[in-house]
Amino acid sequence: MIQLVFIAFALLSVVSALVVLLTNNVLYAAFSLLVTFLGMAGLYVIVGADFLGVAQILVYIGGILVLLIFGVMLTNQKGTKSQGRNDILTENTNRVIGLVVAAGMFGLLYFVFSKGHFAEVQASLFTDTPLKATTQTIGLQLMTDFVLPFEVSGVLLMAALLGAAYLSTKQK
Amino acid sequence: MNAIIALSLSGIASLFLGFSTNRKNLLITTLLFVLVALGLNLADWNHEYFWFNNMLKTDNLSINFSSVILLSTALVVAISRSFGDDEEHTHPAEYYAIMLFAAAGALMMVTYENMIMLFVGLEILSVSMYILTGSDKRNLRSNEAALKYFLMGAFATGILLFGVALVYGATGSFNIHGIGEVVSRTKKGMELFEGGVILYAGIILIFIGLLFKVSAAPFHFWTPDVYEGAPTIFTTFMSTVVKTAGVAAMYRLLSISFPAVYGLWGNPLVWITCLTLIVGNITAVYQQSFKRMLAYSSISHAGYLLITILAKTPNTNGSILFYSLAYSIATISAFAVLMIVSENKPKDGKPDESFEALNGLSVNNPFLAFVLTVSMLSLAGIPLTAGFFGKFFIFTDAFSNVSPLFKNILVVAILMSAVGVYYYFKPIIAVYMKKGEIAEIQLPLIYKITLIITTALTIILGIAPDLVKNMF
Numbered sequence: 001m002i003q004l005v006f007i008a009f010a011l012l013s014v015v016s017a018l019v020v021l022l023t024n025n026v027l028y029a030a031f032s033l034l035v036t037f038l039g040m041a042g043l044y045v046i047v048g049a050d051f052l053g054v055a056q057i058l059v060y061i062g063g064i065l066v067l068l069i070f071g072v073m074l075t076n077q078k079g080t081k082s083q084g085r086n087d088i089l090t091e092n093t094n095r096v097i098g099l100v101v102a103a104g105m106f107g108l109l110y111f112v113f114s115k116g117h118f119a120e121v122q123a124s125l126f127t128d129t130p131l132k133a134t135t136q137t138i139g140l141q142l143m144t145d146f147v148l149p150f151e152v153s154g155v156l157l158m159a160a161l162l163g164a165a166y167l168s169t170k171q172k
Numbered sequence: 173m174n175a176i177i178a179l180s181l182s183g184i185a186s187l188f189l190g191f192s193t194n195r196k197n198l199l200i201t202t203l204l205f206v207l208v209a210l211g212l213n214l215a216d217w218n219h220e221y222f223w224f225n226n227m228l229k230t231d232n233l234s235i236n237f238s239s240v241i242l243l244s245t246a247l248v249v250a251i252s253r254s255f256g257d258d259e260e261h262t263h264p265a266e267y268y269a270i271m272l273f274a275a276a277g278a279l280m281m282v283t284y285e286n287m288i289m290l291f292v293g294l295e296i297l298s299v300s301m302y303i304l305t306g307s308d309k310r311n312l313r314s315n316e317a318a319l320k321y322f323l324m325g326a327f328a329t330g331i332l333l334f335g336v337a338l339v340y341g342a343t344g345s346f347n348i349h350g351i352g353e354v355v356s357r358t359k360k361g362m363e364l365f366e367g368g369v370i371l372y373a374g375i376i377l378i379f380i381g382l383l384f385k386v387s388a389a390p391f392h393f394w395t396p397d398v399y400e401g402a403p404t405i406f407t408t409f410m411s412t413v414v415k416t417a418g419v420a421a422m423y424r425l426l427s428i429s430f431p432a433v434y435g436l437w438g439n440p441l442v443w444i445t446c447l448t449l450i451v452g453n454i455t456a457v458y459q460q461s462f463k464r465m466l467a468y469s470s471i472s473h474a475g476y477l478l479i480t481i482l483a484k485t486p487n488t489n490g491s492i493l494f495y496s497l498a499y500s501i502a503t504i505s506a507f508a509v510l511m512i513v514s515e516n517k518p519k520d521g522k523p524d525e526s527f528e529a530l531n532g533l534s535v536n537n538p539f540l541a542f543v544l545t546v547s548m549l550s551l552a553g554i555p556l557t558a559g560f561f562g563k564f565f566i567f568t569d570a571f572s573n574v575s576p577l578f579k580n581i582l583v584v585a586i587l588m589s590a591v592g593v594y595y596y597f598k599p600i601i602a603v604y605m606k607k608g609e610i611a612e613i614q615l616p617l618i619y620k621i622t623l624i625i626t627t628a629l630t631i632i633l634g635i636a637p638d639l640v641k642n643m644f
Contacts, residue, residue, distance in 0.1 A: 109373075149286075159273040162270060166263055167306060169263075
């Protein structure tokens with residue numbers, strides 16, 4: 001049963017990711033990216049990372065994708081308006097190089113994961129933890145052991161925010 | 173650690189100082205902030221601390237690297253006067269704040285103990301650099317450079333993160349000492365160690381991420397365009413601070429976590445080093461633009477720094493630090509002279525950055541010509557400059573390594589530094605022998621002081637390298 005659900009979510013992610021790659025219409029790509037993220041969120045939940053799954057839905061689907069679609073909506077659209085449509089169309093370029101790089105990466109990862117014996121390695125290094133909700137643990141860890149990375153991410157966001165504000169202001 | 177806190181806070185403080193209309197105060201305050209951070213950094217000397225649950229670890233090596241980074245930052249801030257001084261660039265407070273944040277990120281990259289801190293530090297530094305690269309908003313080349321750097325850099329960071337995940341899968345730890353422990357415990361019979369493949373792939377992916385940041389050879393394609401497109405002041409920052417931080421992060425990881433599996437990462441790194449040296453030096457010969465030539469030269473210097481990481485002798489700490497310092501100060505004076513001269517000699521409304529722009533500089537500006545000459549000699553590794561001893565220490569390290577592979581690297585490195593002499597002399601010839609008209613350039617006091625410091629340091633370290641080398 002679990003395997004069926006896994007395969008369903010994995011297929012969902014892969015197929016919608018392929019649509020993102022192959023479609024020429026940016027809006028379609030954005031919407032199918034939404035499905036990809038949803039599939040990923042499902043996969044997270046299956047491996048026991050419930051908080052991550054929910055965060056994925058909240059942040060990526062709720063936040064970033066809406067932003068992306070707004071971006072598509074508000075972008076200056078030219079060219080195709082004469083045909084009564086104002087889609088933003090893109091072209092796929094450098095297909096061969098992209099395919100080679102992707103195939104190389106896939107080959108490397110396939111080799112690693114097939115040879116790696118993940119289950120055995122993990123048995124020797126990690127202790128089994130009972131499957132339970134992870135939110136409390138994550139919250140505690142974030143405020144105790146990992147408080148420095150948590151705080152320092154603030155500096156990162158500050159720099160990014162500053163940059164966004166600067167780059168989008170009008171020149172005097 | 174205190175320096176990181178100080179830099180983050182002073183970054184925000186300098187944002188508020190943007191309300192003040194006096195640009196000069198802003199520069200002086202930022203300089204002061206960096207110097208305060210430098211002082212706080214040195215205060216930890218000879219104390220080994222673990223901070224915040226093993227997130228960071230300050231030791232003398234990391235303090236030395238931090239000092240090199242903060243010194244470079246201070247020198248870059250000191251020559252940043254002209255940028256943001258005209259009407260078009262009205263936001264100097266933002267640049268200074270972002271530079272301070274970037275320095276804080278760089279410090280995290282050299283003091284990290286947990287891989288998370290490496291990632292966050294790298295991201296802070298990278299994001300700041302993407303912004304600074306594109307800060308000349310009206311210049312199309314600057315925009316192109318920023319976008320290119322951002323897209324490629326985001327991929328490199330993703331790959332690095334993937335590598336971190338794989339290393340965690342293979343060793344069960346994010347802590348670099350913890351990783352080292354697991355790796356050395358399971359080292360015997362690496363073939364039987366099931367995590368071997370995962371670990372190997374993880375190391376390679378982390379390598380790709382970090383080598384991209386230091387612009388080593390197969391991952392260097394962004395370097396010339398980004399260096400050329402970015403405003404010169406930020407190119408200086410990129411080629412000194414980012415490179416030192418990247419090399420230090422890599423050295424820290426390899427010397428603490430993976431010394432036991434030298435065989436795994438040593439061989440690929442040897443090829444990468446040779447390729448970096450050859451590509452950087454040979455391509456630099458063909459450049460018409462001084463700035464682009466310096467970009468390729470920075471690729472080749474990444475190659476020399478990689479040799480020290482590979483050499484793995486007891487002297488490595490000292491050599492790598494000395495080389496970073498010598499390279500940073502020489503690069504800062506070279507870029508400073510380029511910036512001053514090109515801004516005074518616009519061509520088609522933009523600063524002229526070709527070699528011809530330097531023609532005849534020595535006639536009316538003997539000081540600038542001298543500074544440029546010393547820095548070029550140092551980068552080429554001519555005796556009596558710091559660069560010579562930097563290369564000397566690196567080659568000695570490589571020579572004392574018993575592996576026969578190292579003799580090959582040494583041959584490549586020496587041949588390539590001979591090639592380097594050719595293109596580093598091009599600007600010197602332009603300055604002293606070519607005819608050209610450059611009126612006398614009035615240097616602000618702070619430029620003079622900075623250039624005197626970098627040049628004096630280059631010469632002093634070239635005559636008495638032990639002054640600093642023994643400290644490391």
